[in-house]
Amino acid sequence: MKGTYLGEFEELVLLTVGAMYPEAYGVAIMDEIKKEAGRSVNISAIHTALRRLEEKGFVKSNMGGATNARGGRRKRYFELTSFGKKALDEVQSMRMRLYNRITDINFG
Structure with missing residues (x-):
């Protein structure tokens, strides 16, 4: 397994994958990031990140059924693993520890 740096x-x-379960697939993830974070990203960046996250063990994927609307192609759905949830918990905890150390000074 690759390193756990996130x-x-x-x-x-x-x-986004965790929040969208069980409907997290490439285009939907891209659309949700645009909606929630206001960031326009291209689909290849999403697929690259998903591949890295899967290699690290943070997500797992499975293929959905083929549909006529997609010309018989199947969607790859992604799901947060317990290891991925633990990584998110650790990042959030570290951020909050640092945030809580900011002193109440006048920023004006």
Whole structure:
């Protein structure tokens, strides 16, 4: 398994996969990131991040059924693993520890 470092974009994709269960597939993830984060990303960036996340064990995937609407092609659905959830928990915990250390000074 590759390293467990989670980059900012990978974290965003991983959060989105978890939030969209059981309907997390490439285009839907891309659309949800645009809607929720206001970031336009291309589908190849999504697929690259999903492949890395799967190699690290943070997500797993399975193929859905073929549909006529997709010309007989199947969608690959992604799901957060317990290891992926643990990685998100650790990132959130670290961020909150650091955030809570910010002193109440006047930023004005």
